[in-house]
Amino acid sequence: MKPTDIKDPEYFHKVVDCQYACPAHTPVPEYIRLIAEGKYTEAYMINWDSNVFPGVLGRTCDRPCEPACRRGRVEEEPVAICRLKRVAADNKDDVKHLMPKGPFKQNGKKIALIGAGPASLTVARDLAPLGYEIHLYDEQKLGGGFMRSQIPSFRLPETVLNEEVDYILDLGIHQHFNHYVESLKELLTKDYDAIFVGTGAPRGRDLPDMTGRKEGAANIHIGINWLGSVAFEHTSKIGKNVIVLGGGNTAMDCCRTARRLGGENVKVIVRSPFAEMKASPWEKEDAQHEDIPIIDNHVPKSFVVENGKLTGMTFEKVHAVYDEAGKRKLVPTGDADVFYPADDVLVAIGQENSFPWIERDCGIEFDKWEMPTVNETTFVSTNPKVFFGGDAAWGPKNVITAVAHGHQAAISIDLMCKGEDLNKRLDPMVNLISQKMGIHEWGYDSAVVSDERYVVPQADKKVTLTNRKKEVELGFDPIAGFKEAQRCFNCDVQTVFTENKCIECDACVDICPTACITFTENAESETDLRAMLKMPANNKTQDIYVSDTLPTARVMVKDENFCLHCGLCAERCPTAAWDMQKFFYNVTKADNSCYHHQK
Amino acid sequence: MTYIRPKFRNPELPKNKLGYTLAYYEGALSTLCAGCGHDSISAAIVQSAYDLDIEPHMLAKLSGIGCSSKTPAYFLSNSHGFNSVHGRMPSVATGANLANRDLIYFGVSGDGDTASIGMGQFVHAVRRNLNMVYIVMNNGCYGLTKGQDSATADYGSKNKSGNVNLFESIDLASLAIELGATFVAQSFSGDKTQMVPLMKAAMKHPGFAFINIISPCVTFNNNLGSTKSYDFVRDHVEATSTIDFVPTMKEISVNYEKGSHKEVTMHDGSVIQLHKLSDAWDPLDRQSAMNAIINAKAKNEILTGLLYLNPDSQDLHSLLQTSDQPLNTMGEKELCPGNDALKEINAGLR
Incomplete structure (x- = not known):
């Protein structure tokens, strides 16, 4: 097998299972570490940059990250990633000053967003700071879409939702609430440079x-x-x-x-x-x-x-x-x-889905299931001015998927308005930094705790069942939040191997608690090599990391599957051929000012 | 300090016949220097004990003093252990073995503990053919006291501060053969595929099984000019044979070319399969083994593998015709039969 190309950002991204599984690719271990440090505001802002609704998602997310969590492969339960997000949201300080602040210098372009759910709000947040004039339409009297109408307030208090919706509306969004858009055709005749459809999947089956x-x-x-x-x-x-x-x-x-x-x-x-x-x-x-x-x-x-x-x-x-x-x-x-x-x-x-308000002759192609044809990368429909995202694009999913769509649609709208090719999208922002601080010291808590998953306390049933608005879950307190955060393996702190430093002493092989590392002759195919390892690499969804050929004509092969990121391979390496390096991966958005502001 | 081994193990670890995974044979986390060859030897011991389905309580690990002699803390935590005085491990092993012949005695020593302070003890354990495994983790220097040359440092080898060794080295393998050891092997800590079958065969051998393992000291003896560095050993290692250890009842699956293949059946029916890489040597012939070592030395080669084996080995208990029942399981009545019995013995000697 050829050596693994670790310069491809997707290689290490895939190792951070939670982040990779998240539709918005939120840098999960990064914010979990910040929570453990008590830096709730910073943790919140990393989330806000990535998923726009940390307080909402910390209560209601479908958590595709948790089944992916590596911890679930070596013990019963994954890290309570979702509820840790809530810890950041509940305990943060004022964050308003960390967010883009208007009035923004206008660029003269006007965008209409139909439906005020998570997808549209994300588009609004990403585009408003760039000077777009954003017009947000919704038939209800308040923004939030299905986060408001379908998630009961005993799971998501209105105050939490209002706060996060308002962060976006306060960016100078023109609000057209109580306004049902009846005709796309009519809207297209107005002077909008682009229209984003984020109307969800509003029809319940009967x-x-x-x-x-x-x-x-x-x-x-x-x-x-x-x-x-x-x-x-x-x-x-x-x-x-x-x-x-x-x-x-x-x-x-x-x-x-x-x-x-x-x-x-x-x-x-x-x-x-x-x-x-x-x-x-x-x-x-x-x-x-x-x-x-x-x-x-x-x-x-x-x-x-x-x-x-x-x-x-x-x-x-x-x-x-x-x-x-x-x-x-x-x-x-x-x-x-x-x-x-x-x-x-x-x-x-x-x-x-249901689009009675979209005329079938305004350039938008619909398939036999009455779903619009939408490009999976750019989110543009067959009408170059009309974009779709959230449930409206491909049917019911969840909030975090809608947010991910919103970010990508915003990039497309921005490119389109600048007259650029929608497919020329920027790579993610990536960083890889050594965490070595001393012989047994790392810039992260490398010790792996054995604690089992902590249970989120709930309010008394007698109270919650009589008051529809009383939130059932009380959330982790800061101490439980710290303990739960410590369960995170820090999978973003990567094991990076440098061939020409290795003296093949086997120290890493001997110390690895989960038998991930093997020095072996190379094989022609990945399947053969996987079978030749100290512990066969049976989980094909997880990559193997293959080095270049070493002096003994062997290669180092690491199965990423059960790696605990404990850093013992690097601690036992006499020549620092192994190093623990923190990988940061941030999806590029139309507006990255929020991320840069934090730096 | 973050130097803590996580509790989690690979959940797919297989179990041996006793239902234990490899983890059950582990020891505490090593405090030796990062990259020390000794850690690889410890890992090979763990693997061998797991592979042989050894009940941990049926094995006793014994050691003297030194970096090597610390290692019993880092393997087989569930076994018996005795960390003795410097160079005195052989006498402790002898005593233990005489008291309870049922255990596997696994002695771990270093070049200082064996070739210097313990030489007087070592040679007698060899010539008595005490039933034990005796491993020397040989790094040619006194790592625990900042790396001075030891008695196994080769003549002409350069140490870390640039000084060249003026003295002849003691070759432990030829010494053991000379003194009548019945199982003599040499290996390199960087070669687990060779170490593991050697250790397994050594544990099954009824008699003194000696394995001299070159184990580089990364901190004090891994420099250019040293004859015990990783690079030097890799460049000069000359395997006599590849070895497979086949436990009893297991079908033999490896096929070698005719002529180069030798099978030795052990007393319990297990088989050592040797695939000889050199024809000018017979591992069952003492003279031939001695010659092979001397020839290799002349060519500046480090000969590894099983060098000599006497399949008709009679261990100390057989030679002394001691009781089959371990002494430690006998009661006072059997051990001290009283004055009448003594009188009878004395009368028999008159």
């Missing part, structure tokens, strides 16, 4: 043809609409017996909200087996903790309406059968259908 759907309509609600109506305080009550249909996070938010609005017997009933539900495991746990049973393997069959009033639903019992390809089929068990009584039913079985 069961329109199910028996009793029409007759029971008064007590059958579409989950996301109902949550929105609760958030904007149009709804404040629900019946005592509630059935929530669906197994995703919206279903979990619906059932928990229902518990707070008078639902005493709230049940989640879902088609799939419990383990395969779409909801995040912790959200399922939180629902169960609030005495909400989750009944799986039940397919809804009909709404039962008596005397014009909904009384419940019937379900068919199924079990999952898998074919050779692993494809699931839900097969009826043959048991009699079951009836569950209900005063109200919340339908939370998915959501989809």
